[in-house]
Amino acid sequence: MAGGSYRPTVAVPIAQVDVTMAELLKSFESDIILTDEPSDTGTREFLTLVFADTLEPLTLPTIIGGAAAVIPGLKYSLPVERVDLRIFGTLKDGSFNLTNPRVDFRLDNTTGVSYEMEFRDGLNNDFYTQKVDGTQTKYLEITDAAHPYPIPANDFYEFSLDNDNLVYPESPGLKAMTTVVEPTPKYLYYGIDLTTTSSSTDLTGEVGVVASVFLPLRGYGFSTRKDTFKYEFLNTDTAGAELNFAELRFNITNGLPLTGEIFSAEVIDTTQTPWVKMMDIPLYNTDGTIDPRGVLIEGATGGSATNDWVYTPAIKTSDIILSNDIMVQPVVYGTSTPVGLPISQIAAMSGGNKMMVEVNLKTSKTNADPNTEVKFYSDQSLNIKIGIRAQANIDLGAELN
């Protein structure tokens, strides 16, 4: 060893993160319902996202518009309301074809008057979905025989609208709710008319309306999103000259039936407005090569109705490589050109506080069928093990001589 240097190479695990699907969904703005489903491997919890919209309760005077007493036939048209629908909270693009979404309505009537509730449905009317950017408006028409719905006095009334009692008027042959929910994110708009159907002089009480959209996570689709992660474990003020190389190893065991393509990873400083990008972080394969398309993390495969939706996890290993400017390489690469980021950039990395990752998520395909259905359960998880391998380069010449 030249110059009396001491160059041990150390490999240690740093952290392991095990994120279940339920935990992943919790980070987004929706409620989650876990539904027990028995299977040969034991009871599993099927995931359903729930988005709810609660209207301001309506009083009788508001409904009857200043009349002195309630008589049948007084109609009140509620303004159009909307319910937020998003699968993974992304602000970018995405599309999910859900097998059986539905929207439940509940009216709590504490007045002494009965009503008839009618949706302003149909083509070009007030019952439709629309993307957050205002495009892709899809109208709904109710074919439920109970519609318009009778709302009894001093009571509540609930009903569900789904693929069975809704029609997509522009293509009546398609499943209406599935069609109008896809693509996400979007809003569900609804307009309701209330018409009194009884008499009363008692103007006390209120009518409350709650709309809940249930999105059972069974279907297929994709989502493109950008997410940020805290980044503290990469902070270091180690002098670059004392490292020959460092590899940050990510070993991912993906138990979700979701394939992820990581297009980019950036170190950003979110303390500033707007956020400042410090640097790009190239993600290497373990042989030192980089796929220009990004890092592909295959999703778990093999699940279907015939095997109780049990998936086989996929494993992916990627490295962030940092190497000394003077080209001291891990011998495994065997290249004549430097591989990895220069260690001198560690300072730049330490200037950021978060890592931003742009990733595209797609549901797993079977035999390349883009319409392969997947189901999400709470026990499916993404396990990430993070380790580091680094080679020091410590000059002991001064101590020896």
Add this chain to the structure above:
Amino acid sequence: MKKLIIALLVLVSGATYSQQDLTLYNMRYLQQASFTNPAFFPECKVNVGIPALSGGQFRVGNSGFVYKDLVELGSDDSLRLTPVNALNGMKELNYLDQELRTDIIHFGFRLKEKNYISLNISVREQLRVTYPRDFFTLAFVGNGLTPDEAAADPFIGNSDYGLLGERANLDGFGVDMTVWSEIGVQYARKLMEDDKLSIGFRPKLLLGAANIHTRESEIGLTTDATDYTLTGDLNFVMNTSNVDTATVTDPATYSDPGIYFKNMGFGMDLGATYDITEKFQVSASATDIGFINWKSNTRNYYLVGADTFAGVEGLEDELLGGGSDTTGIQEGIVESLTDGFSDSTDTDKYRTWLTARYNLGLNYQFHEKQNLGLLVNAHMVKRKLRAAMTLSYNYRLRKWIGFSANYSIYNRSFANVGLGLSLNLFPIQGYLIFDNVLAPFMLQNTRNVHMRAGINLTFGCSNDKDKDGIPDNKDDCPDTPGLPEFKGCPDTDGDKIMDKNDSCVTVAGPIETNGCPDRDGDGIIDPEDDCPDTPGIIEFKGCPDVDNDGIMDKEDECPTDSGLVEFKGCPDTDGDGIKDLDDKCPLKPGPVEFEGCPDTDGDGLPDHKDSCPEKKGPVDNNGCPYGDKDGDGVLDKDDKCIDIPGPAENKGCPYADLDGDGVLDKDDSCIDTPGPAENNGCPYSDLDGDGVLDKDDRCPQTPGPATNAGCPEIQEEEQEVLNTAFNNLEFETGKDIIKQSSYESLNNLAELLIKKEEWKIQISGHTDAVGNDASNMKLSEKRSKAVGAYLESKGVPTERMIVKWFGETKPIADNGTAEGRARNRRVEMEVVFD
């Protein structure tokens, strides 16, 4: 200075196994040498070690790397670290050994020349630190390179140092330390003729003071090559006694003798030497075979388990943007590192074994003062045999100065030169021994240092090389044990003539013959006498020649008879070329084929076997001629009746005639019944009893008068019937059909035949010679059978008819005439009788 410090640190911090006393083994005149082989006899009769100064020993060694492995001098004179060289200098398991010994008391004495007894009380300490190479691999190389990467790294170049994806093998890591006292009693004894064999043993009482013993040590650390998960496995057991802090720091511990007696054990040293020849000696020993049972303040530690660390857990919230509980994470790290292991302790007693050592030596005393030695030394460390080999040169100048120099090979070290020096200024004897004298001068290469020194008081060390009790300065034969009356020179055969004046050292003899015996008194001493028990003559080297025939008795087959050389001393009296012993007639010459005897009568039978030596006679008559006593011409040898004449054809015996019928029995077919000669001496028979002898009886079985030759008479009328039948018999021409005209007469014949039951009729058919023989034979057959058939048809029994046919073979007339032919054509009918 820095180098020295580093070298010493390396020496101390490294690890090896300690070496046996390689030099001391060949300085066996020191009483301390008996610690290496209890069969060694010190040369002085009484040896007393100065208390606490007689035997001090210090040893430290390193089996792993040496200084120069870790630090090298560069071309610019700067020092540089070479940790991979240090790894290359290690084995998989390495040892640091350190040992101290002090002999508090050591004294011994010789008892009656052949016995040696000694007592020693010694305090000993042994320390061994065992460390695996992978421990330093982790420190020098780390766990971050795979074997392939380590092999390809130009600074490492060895796949063994790549621990990524492999298990770092830390098995065997541990400390073993024992402090103990031993009280030993040595006994050595010389055996066999000339004290060729010496055996010795030293039983020892062992008293343990303190102990650390790593009983089990299985430690490993595996780094997963994919995600760097660390997996530790541990199975570690350590026994200790009296090493807890309270005991060690309490002064009372060291002044309490009882502490030693709580940990007792037993040990044994065994050894032997054997003089193969005067110059070659082989020796062997086994020392420190023993154990100590530890009971006081024992504390045993058990650590076992396996655990995996794959990184800090619980960071999901952190990762997903939530808050983090750092306290919980820290607790989680500790828990994840330790929750797989379990530890426990107990205070059970336990046993440890001393490190037994084995020696095998060969010495060659090529000079009175010098010898060469070859020693192989071995001991077991962690179930592995560690061996050393030493070649030594040993010099002894009287009993004052002893010097030993040796070269040893052990533990892959080839630079071990030992020196030993002893000086005896009677009674003070001092010694100084280094097993590696080059160590201070070669620190960079030194793996071990061992020195021993001490002072003894010695008594009874006067020189008596041959140990005959006569000091060498008064001993005329200092190298050979001898007798006082001969000034130390021997008289091996005890004939009162000392060996150097005795021509026969090992055999007693009189002075007249220079100490050599002459048992037979023939004036020729036994060593030169080929026949020492028989008086003899000088010509035959003391062997006799009794018959004085010039052939000594032991070569003379006939020692008492004067004989000839060609007969090996045996005589031939009759001079026939056959020695008397083999001559059946020693006084008379004779040929070899007759065994030396003559044959006077020339009959081919020598006289000594000839009953009639002067008369020729056949051999089968013992040489005598045959006689004829009865004069019948038949020699007696052939005569069955030598006294009665008789014909030769009857073997000289007369023929008999038993029935007196004049027909000699030899010719008599009926020797008991008289009869005529013409009937072979048998009487004639008359079967039918008709008075006509059968010889004369034409019908011997049918009575008849003599007038009719013994046959029944045929009456005239009866004959007439026959004749008529014959005459009237006619056949159709050429056929066998009887003419009718013949019937009557044939009928009459048949009637007659029926009546005459004793009659048989013979019917014979004949023909003339006309036609061929076969046809005539056939015709005659048919005709005769036809007659027979006709008679049978008339009631004549067939058994009374004899039918024959003869064709033309028996004419009774001339076939040349018609008459003759007619007569020949006939069927004869004749009455016959049995």
